[in-house]
Amino acid sequence: MKDWPETFDIAIVGGGNAALCAAITAAEAGATVLILEAAPLPYRGGNSRHTRNFRCMHRGPLSVLIDSYEEEEYFHDLMLVTKGKTDEGLARMVIRASEACLPWMEAHGVRFQPSLSGTLSLGRTNAFFLGGGKALVNAYFNTATDLGVKVAYEAEVRHVHREADRITHLEVTVAGQPVTVRAKAFVLASGGFQADLDWLARAWGPSARNFLIRGTPYNRGVVLRDMLDQGAESVGDPTQCHAVAIDGRAPKFDGGIVTRLDCVPFSIVVNRDGERFHDEGEDVWPKRYAIWGRLVAAQPDQVGFSIIDSKAIDLFMPSVFPPIKADTIEGLASLMGLDPATLRRTVDGFNAACQPGTFHPTELDGLRTKGLNIPKTNWARPIDTAPFYGYQLRPGVTFTYLGLKVDDRARVHGTDGPIQNLWAAGEIMAGSILGQGYLAGFGMTIGTVFGRIAGKEAAAHVA
Amino acid sequence: MSLDHTAEARRQIEICNACRYCEGYCAVFPAMTREKAFSDGDLTHLANLCHNCRGCYYACQYTEPHEFALNLPAALAEVRVESWERLIRPQSFARLFQRHGVAMTGLLVAMLAAFFWLLAALKPTSGEGFYAYLAHGTMVTIFVPAFVLPLALIAAALRRYWVEVDGGRVTWAHLRRALQDAAQLRNLSGGQGQGCNFEEGDRYSDRRRMAHHLMMYGFLLCFASTSSGTIMHYAFGWEAPYPLLSVPKLLGVPGGLMMVVGTVYLVWLKLKADPALGAPRVWGGEMAFVLLLGAVAATGLLLYAATGTGLQAPLLAIHLATVMTLFLLMPFSKMVHGFFRLAALVVEAKKSQKAPQGEMA
Ligand SMILES: Cc1cc2nc3c(=O)[nH]c(=O)nc-3n(C[C@H](O)[C@H](O)[C@H](O)COP(=O)(O)OP(=O)(O)OC[C@H]3O[C@@H](n4cnc5c(N)ncnc54)[C@H](O)[C@@H]3O)c2cc1C
Ligand code: SF4
Ligand code: SF4
Numbered sequence: 001m002k003d004w005p006e007t008f009d010i011a012i013v014g015g016g017n018a019a020l021c022a023a024i025t026a027a028e029a030g031a032t033v034l035i036l037e038a039a040p041l042p043y044r045g046g047n048s049r050h051t052r053n054f055r056c057m058h059r060g061p062l063s064v065l066i067d068s069y070e071e072e073e074y075f076h077d078l079m080l081v082t083k084g085k086t087d088e089g090l091a092r093m094v095i096r097a098s099e100a101c102l103p104w105m106e107a108h109g110v111r112f113q114p115s116l117s118g119t120l121s122l123g124r125t126n127a128f129f130l131g132g133g134k135a136l137v138n139a140y141f142n143t144a145t146d147l148g149v150k151v152a153y154e155a156e157v158r159h160v161h162r163e164a165d166r167i168t169h170l171e172v173t174v175a176g177q178p179v180t181v182r183a184k185a186f187v188l189a190s191g192g193f194q195a196d197l198d199w200l201a202r203a204w205g206p207s208a209r210n211f212l213i214r215g216t217p218y219n220r221g222v223v224l225r226d227m228l229d230q231g232a233e234s235v236g237d238p239t240q241c242h243a244v245a246i247d248g249r250a251p252k253f254d255g256g257i258v259t260r261l262d263c264v265p266f267s268i269v270v271n272r273d274g275e276r277f278h279d280e281g282e283d284v285w286p287k288r289y290a291i292w293g294r295l296v297a298a299q300p301d302q303v304g305f306s307i308i309d310s311k312a313i314d315l316f317m318p319s320v321f322p323p324i325k326a327d328t329i330e331g332l333a334s335l336m337g338l339d340p341a342t343l344r345r346t347v348d349g350f351n352a353a354c355q356p357g358t359f360h361p362t363e364l365d366g367l368r369t370k371g372l373n374i375p376k377t378n379w380a381r382p383i384d385t386a387p388f389y390g391y392q393l394r395p396g397v398t399f400t401y402l403g404l405k406v407d408d409r410a411r412v413h414g415t416d417g418p419i420q421n422l423w424a425a426g427e428i429m430a431g432s433i434l435g436q437g438y439l440a441g442f443g444m445t446i447g448t449v450f451g452r453i454a455g456k457e458a459a460a461h462v463a
Numbered sequence: 464m465s466l467d468h469t470a471e472a473r474r475q476i477e478i479c480n481a482c483r484y485c486e487g488y489c490a491v492f493p494a495m496t497r498e499k500a501f502s503d504g505d506l507t508h509l510a511n512l513c514h515n516c517r518g519c520y521y522a523c524q525y526t527e528p529h530e531f532a533l534n535l536p537a538a539l540a541e542v543r544v545e546s547w548e549r550l551i552r553p554q555s556f557a558r559l560f561q562r563h564g565v566a567m568t569g570l571l572v573a574m575l576a577a578f579f580w581l582l583a584a585l586k587p588t589s590g591e592g593f594y595a596y597l598a599h600g601t602m603v604t605i606f607v608p609a610f611v612l613p614l615a616l617i618a619a620a621l622r623r624y625w626v627e628v629d630g631g632r633v634t635w636a637h638l639r640r641a642l643q644d645a646a647q648l649r650n651l652s653g654g655q656g657q658g659c660n661f662e663e664g665d666r667y668s669d670r671r672r673m674a675h676h677l678m679m680y681g682f683l684l685c686f687a688s689t690s691s692g693t694i695m696h697y698a699f700g701w702e703a704p705y706p707l708l709s710v711p712k713l714l715g716v717p718g719g720l721m722m723v724v725g726t727v728y729l730v731w732l733k734l735k736a737d738p739a740l741g742a743p744r745v746w747g748g749e750m751a752f753v754l755l756l757g758a759v760a761a762t763g764l765l766l767y768a769a770t771g772t773g774l775q776a777p778l779l780a781i782h783l784a785t786v787m788t789l790f791l792l793m794p795f796s797k798m799v800h801g802f803f804r805l806a807a808l809v810v811e812a813k814k815s816q817k818a819p820q821g822e823m824a
Contacts, residue, residue, distance in 0.1 A: 042528060049524045052484055111655055113487030117496045117819040130654065131522030132484030138521060138665040256524055258481040258531075318499045320481040 001171070004181045008034040008150070009462040010455075011170055011183035013157045013223055015039065016046030017133070017444055018426025019189035020140035021451025022458070024108055026187075027147035029459035035149060036172055036181065038156040038190070039218045043254075045137035046191050047215035047399070047427070047443075050256040052116070052133065053126040054448065055441030057099045062127075064112045065102075069125050071095050077125075078439055085435030093408055094433060097449040102127055105448065109139030118317045121286060126441040132257075133444075155179075157223050160186065160422075162230050165414065167422050185458040188412065188424040189451065192400040193221020194241060195253065200397070203239045210302040212246060214396045217253040224428055227404060233413040236401035236431025242438050243293025248303060248392030249321045261391050262316035263323075264292060265379050266361070267306040268350050269393065271299040274333070274342030276350070281378035284364065285316075290438055297395040304393035305336055307347070309385045315361045323389035332388045351382035399443065403431035410454040421461055423454035468541040472506050475538045478531055485519040487654045490644075490811055491539070492519075496819035508628040508814075510542035511807035517740050518653055521665035540742035547803060550620040550627070551794045560795035562744055564751030567792065571755070574784035581605075582780050592704030596776050597783075599702070606790070613793040617802050620794065624803065630810045641808035648672050648679075662735035671732055678725030678756065679801075684718025685760065704770065716767070719760040726757025745797075752797040759785045 010026050012019045015037030023033045037044050057074050058065050074095045078086060106112070111130035115123035122128075129136045141151065152174055159171040170181040193199050195217045200208040228234055250259035265285050269292075271277055278295050282288055296304040313323075326332035329347050330340035353369035359381055360367075368377045404412050406429045411418040426447035433446055476495055479485065486492040491512045498505055517536045525531035544561055551557040559566045587598040594602075624630070644650065651672040653659055658669030692711040695701045705711045730753055738746050762782035769775050792798060 042526070111487075111657065113654070116483045116486050117493070118483065128487075129484075130487045131518060132482075132524065134524045135484075135518075135522035135665075142666055251530055254524075254529060256482075257484070258478055258525075260481075314499065318477070318480045320478050322477075 001178045001180050004034070004172075004179050006032075006034075006150075008032045008181075008183045010034070010185045010187060010458045011036060011181050012187045012189060013160075013170070014046065014189035014191060014426070014428075015044045015137075015141075015151070015153075016189065016191060016426060016447070017048035017051075017136070017140070018428075018447035018451040018454075019187070020048075020137065020144060021448050022187045022189060022423075022425055022455035023144045023149045024140060024147060025452045025455030026459040027144065027149050029456060029463070031185075031459040031462055033144075033149045034181065034183065035144070035151045036155040036157055036170070037151060037153050039153065039216065041153045043216065043218065044141070044153060045134060046219060048447070049134040049137050050132075050215050050254075051129070051136070051444050052257065053122065053128040053441045054101070054444035055098065055125055055439060056102050056127050056445065057095050058102075059099070062099070063102055063106065064114050065124065065127055067124050074098075074125075078434075078442070081437035081439050082435055083437065085437075086433055090408060090433050094446055094449045097452075098445045101445065101448045101452075104452070105136075108143045110136050111139070122440065156218075157181075157190065159226055160188070160223060160230070162414075162419065165417065165420050167419065184462040185421040186423070187454045187458055188223055188227070188404070188422065188428055189426045189447075189454070190223045191216070191219035191221075191427045192403070192430075193224055194219060194397045194400045196220040199225075200241065200400075204241070204297075207297065207302050210394070211243065211297065212248075212250050212255060212259075212394050212396045213253045214244075214246065214250075214255055214259070214398050215253070219427075221400070224402070224404065227412065231415050232419075233405040233415070234402060234431075235405040235429075236403050236435060238402040240402075240436065241400045242290065242398040243297060243395040244289055244398060245292035245296045245304065245393040246396035247319060247321055248394040250394070250396065255396065258320040259396060260289075260317075261306065261319055261393065263306050263308055263312070263319075263391060264288070264393075266312035266315050266381075267308040268347070268376065268383065269304050269306045270338070270343065270346055271305075272301050272303055272338070274338050274346055276346060276372075276374050277304075279375055279377055281368070281376040281380060283378075286440070292393070293395040293397075296393050302395055305338060306391045306393055307332065307343070307383060308389050309383045310387055310389070311381065311385050313389055319391065323391050325387050325389050327386045327388070329383075329388055332390050336390050336392065347383050350376070350380075351384055354380050354382045398438070399427055399430070401431045401435065403427070404429045406432050406450070408453075409457050410450050411457070421458075423458050425450035425454040468538070468545055469503055469506055472510065472538040472542045473501050475533055475535050476501055476506070476509065478525065478533060479519075479535060482525075484524075485522055488518040488522075489513065489516060489650045489654065490808075490815075493815065493819070494811055497814065497817045504627045504629055506542055507546045507624070508807060508810060510539040510546060511624075511628075511803045512650075512811055513539040513543065514651055514804070515540055515741055516651060516653060516659040516661065516671075517736075518660050518667075520740050521660045534740065536740045537742065540740075543800075543803075544742045544745050546624070546627075547620075547799050550623045551616060551799065552619065556795045560792055561748045561797070564747035564754075567748065567751040567755060567788070567796070570791065571758075571784060571788045574787045575781060578780040578784045578787070579777075582776060591702070592770070593775075593779055594703070596779050599696075602783075606787070609787055609790045613790060616794040617799060620799075621802060621806050624806055625810075628807075628810055630806070631813060633809050633813050637809050637812035640812040641805055644808050645805055648675060651675065662732045664737075670728070674725055674728035674732055676725075677721045678729060678753075681718045681721030681723075681725055681760065682756065684714045685722065685763070686718075688712070688715030688718060712767075715763070719764045722760035723757055723764070726753055726760070729753050730757075749797050752792070755785065755789055755792070755796075759789050 009031040113130040155174045246259040333340040333343040357367045369380045410423040412422045525533040548557045657667040661671045688711045766778045
């Protein structure tokens, strides 16, 4: 095995948000840094290239953020989604540190824009990146390069070599060739394992092979697995992943944001057998978005069908693929591969259960069905106005929860205490804070805060 | 209308409309969020609102090798050029000169020959300055129709544009907003003053806006200079040649210098930029047009510097030939983008009063 020609102070595994924040911070502190990115250049930036915003605490108007969003409210929001499965100390640290992230990001090339049309509800809590996450990743790579950081693409780290409480080197495949990378300190920022379908299938059962992966195919958890095998402390439920219901026609990997569908609250959703299986009108969509991935995953063949009529077609964000369209319910059913008679029966039953009332698309309008086993508790209007439209839904995995346990200095721990020269940041350790559920924009916040901590600590270690 | 380019632009716009990450870059994105389905007219409008800053290419997570294969700047550039080629009559002229720098050069050579012949054949017996070589009346007879007829062709094309994009009635307020945007090249600022992604890959740079400003305001100064000369001639009976401290010269000399610098700047930027993010088939025509503008300005300045020398006559012929070529090509070259773009901004000022789709959910 060849050695990498230069020896760096710090080697960073991954090329997403967390890795870049660590690299920039360490380089600014004077360390020499090498980034090892498994993806080729056009796909650099992991899942970070698919993001659009980060959640930021602020005590008054800040850049594009309006009003204020203070620690208690932020923490309360986090408690709601995680149902208490969070490390309060770490969570509060991240929340407090998020306020200083925004100006830091701006100073390192990230630009922000007001919240996007269709997402007004996030204008106070989440700062949107101009151009989205890929523009952010580009800006950070430029800043890092200007600081002298070296980047190796198509460089997949296969093994993190540990001797007692130190890491000595990495075994890497660079463009197919095995290479040893030595450094004085190491930062792991290689994301989760959601792109490893075998691993998902082991955790979820074989149905996981039907899941679509919303982000990069390069986050296969190779380094996470390797560290777990070497006794690193872990956190988060290995059998859980965050999945949302997306367009069934999405690509297997990297479909990103555009494959999401916002039609569910204005629709009825049936399974392969033409039957409804959950209350579509439980709550406003952003809050319910995340549960539908699981709901669809639990149905036969991991598929669902969202059915609307022409009254609803303009009420939600446009979809990337056009809906299936037909003049009759039966016609729609055959186009979607459903049994026409069963779908007719389900729709008729639903229509008959709808009650008169005032429909309000933007708020809980209490327009509920009466007498159904599975009620629809808001926005229940008969599906009766042709043409009819349908979307196929499949579970799209956003991220996995299992990760490395870190302390407030981002250090990775073995069974007998912290490893002396190893830090972790981003999704690979996010389970330390986010044990369950998801708060929009929190992934990038965790990565930015812990990336900066890891970079600073690693640079101090080698100074 | 080429089905391929329109269909491809529609495919890409529909992906963008489900994404909207690039909303802050320019007017194209807020405009697209108003619709869910895009007619050919909508696409023509969006394409003329895009000024090929390329911000949305480098920011896009779906560019090749991703299967969505987004390249919105190129898709819109194709539709845009095609809209000019389709709406300007005669279409064959537009197609020829938009695409081929060689054709433009050919026309210029023809004009050079014509003016050398004119100067030799029609040399007046009296007259001062330029008019010693070509009588004022002759110049007016030649240049007025060469200026007015192309403008009439453009006006007719803009009417067709208006119908195609469903422009409707506009008010002074719409016009004022469009003129303000155009005067500042607001959209070229990248949304926040950071500029384009034109010549340095994914790094922002404001150079293209600077270069364009030099060219546009230089051109307007030269145009004002000529207009002021005309006014002085007819209204005040003060005939050319004018001294340096006169309105035409005070406008024209700085204007000409700005255009020359602007030309060098734009050519340099264009050579550095990736041709695959524009409409590659008109690259030659665009480059030739920039050089033509530079030639008009440079020969004008040289002519002024050569006053009283033996070079005045040949330089006059060369300068008049470049001006004539520019006039004749107004509808058929990149020059026409100014008219279409302003029209698009006016239409957009009006249409932007409608709320985006999906805001309810
Ligand atoms: C479609 C989508 C939209 C999202 N939107 C948002 C949002 O708006 N806001 C938000 O906060 N979060 C969002 N998230 C979550 C967010 O993407 C993650 O929380 C965040 O990007 C994690 O950053 P990271 O740097 O830890 O990982 P990543 O950005 O995924 O980076 C991991 C990097 O490691 C590399 N890598 C993996 N394995 C190896 C290896 N063995 N060797 C070398 N390199 C390796 C990968 O190539 C990649 O570059 C979204 C996720 C998805 C899928
Ligand atoms: S260019 Fe790409 S990132 Fe930008 S809006 Fe379109 S799809 Fe989204
Ligand atoms: S190239 Fe620039 S102007 Fe054109 S659509 Fe993209 S961001 Fe807008």
